[in-house]
Amino acid sequence: MPYSHAPHLPAPEPSAATADIRLVVTDMDGTLLDDDKRVPDRLWEVLARLRERGVLFSPASGRQYATLAREFAEVADGMVFIAENGTYVVRDGEELSSDPLSPGVVAEVVTAARRLRADGVDLGVVVCGKRSAYVERADEAFLAEVDKYYLRHRVVEDATAVDDDIIKVALFDFGSAEATTAPALAPFVDTHQVVVSGEHWVDVMNRTANKGAALRRLQRELGITPAQTMVFGDYLNDLEMLDAADWSFAMANAHPDVVRRARHLAPSNNDNGVLRTVVRLLDLPVSGL
CATH class of the missing domain: 3.40.50.1000 (HAD superfamily/HAD-like)
Structure with a gap:
């Protein structure tokens, strides 16, 4: 056809x-x-x-x-x-x-994600470095989603303290990323890219990226x-x-x-x-x- x-x-x-x-x-x-x-x-x-x-x-x-x-x-x-x-x-x-993010911005996005999860949103954050991805959440359901897109990833205690060039912060929302997580990241919109990249994913990157x-x-x-x-x-x-x-x-x-x-x-x-x-x-x- x-x-x-x-x-x-x-x-x-x-x-x-x-x-x-x-x-x-x-x-x-x-x-x-x-x-x-x-x-x-x-x-x-x-x-x-x-x-x-x-x-x-x-x-x-x-x-x-x-x-x-x-x-x-x-x-x-x-x-x-x-x-x-x-x-x-x-x-x-x-x-x-x-196009790496500044460490300060990475920390702010991760902190915002932690607050969302504390407020009951079922999500996890992936800090994406050139050498590896880093996650703080280690349950099987979340890691199964991470595995699909990030061959190299490590579970760490603090994803803001890794030694790597961070190029993106990705958030996986088990619900609707467009309806819940993306609006919560509105404070970053004026200075960075906040992009809904799938039904469950939102990415934060530099505005130039x-x-x-x-x-x-x-x-x-x-x-x-x-x-x-x-x-x-x-x-x-x-x-x-x-x-x-x-x-x-x-x-x-x-x-x-x-x-x-x-x-x-x-x-x-x-x-x-x-x-x-x-x-x-x-x-x-x-x-x-």
Whole structure:
């Protein structure tokens, strides 16, 4: 079935197959991965065809760099990882850019999270460093969520006292992050990014940090234009990234604000939307998609 397109925007022109696409960037959860967090079966074949075409593929995620590197270990050579919502960008083990938080801000966010939990909100905080993530909550339910996104993490007594460059503070709310935790972090909005990155996650980062800023830096470094860039996303932490590409796609399952921001709509994450769209528009020799 062909990809669908947003009713308020034009469908990609047939000439897209011959467009000079040099960079494909995709969010992971809710976008490339299905709802069970599974990688599409045909991903590796599509990545091989992109590499043959000279197209760089880049995962852009709120996930930790170590987690992304493990997922793509077999094909990681030359791949750029836009990790931690753009606060840490790595290629071949070398840092390309980062945007650390000040220790004072980290302490303030962690203190706010502690107050929320003391007030009865069922949440946990993840202090995200370049080398590891750090958590104070050690129960099985919370750590099971942390494990999904942070391969390297440690339980510590005081997450504000770790020796690492902290690039993001993430809060996991077992209820609705958008309804409960994000509003409680309003005091940080004027000076920092407070981004709802999923149904249960809120991230606090520097105002200068987001996936879009990281992508624009990467484009400048590689000499790639927005017209040569294809981007896929589903949630609010993908908005700025969509703005950095002429070929911007919201998934059919995306947050309504993402659908409004993107130029086009791709099939859902459970329907191989990213791969089907890439194969169709770039006319890749991959059958069965």
